[in-house]
Amino acid sequence: MKQKIRKGDTVEIISGRSEDKKKRGEVIRMIPTESRVVVQGVNIRSRHKGQTQAGRRQIDAGIVKFEAPIHISNVMLVCPKCNKATRVGFSRENGKLSRICKKCNADIDA
Numbered sequence: 001m002k003q004k005i006r007k008g009d010t011v012e013i014i015s016g017r018s019e020d021k022k023k024r025g026e027v028i029r030m031i032p033t034e035s036r037v038v039v040q041g042v043n044i045r046s047r048h049k050g051q052t053q054a055g056r057r058q059i060d061a062g063i064v065k066f067e068a069p070i071h072i073s074n075v076m077l078v079c080p081k082c083n084k085a086t087r088v089g090f091s092r093e094n095g096k097l098s099r100i101c102k103k104c105n106a107d108i109d110a
């Protein structure tokens with residue numbers, strides 16, 4: 001399957017929440033069924049711990065920060081060769097499918 005973005009890639013956020021725009025981070029999780037990715041340090045949400053449980057208030061009311069998934073159309077791959085956010089092409093050589101940077105034509109997976 002032709003996947004433009006893979007786990008471990010560095011991506012740049014091209015749209016979405018303004019504080020995340022232009023941010024870069026590593027893809028730490030893929031959610032292929034939703035076409036979403038989780039990017040380290042991007043799209044941070046807070047979840048409050050310590051909901052009441054069985055009518056008893058919990059003392060631990062900490063806040064857990066986590067990265068929420070982003071739709072894959074809101075991110076662009078950062079080419080490891082030229083360090084620019086780029087569109088991705090594909091090339092097949094010797095039966096191996098490689099991703100090609102549209103900016104510098106480098107083989108991203110080489």
Ligand SMILES: [Zn+2]
Nearest residue numbers: 079082101104
């Ligand atoms: Zn490049």
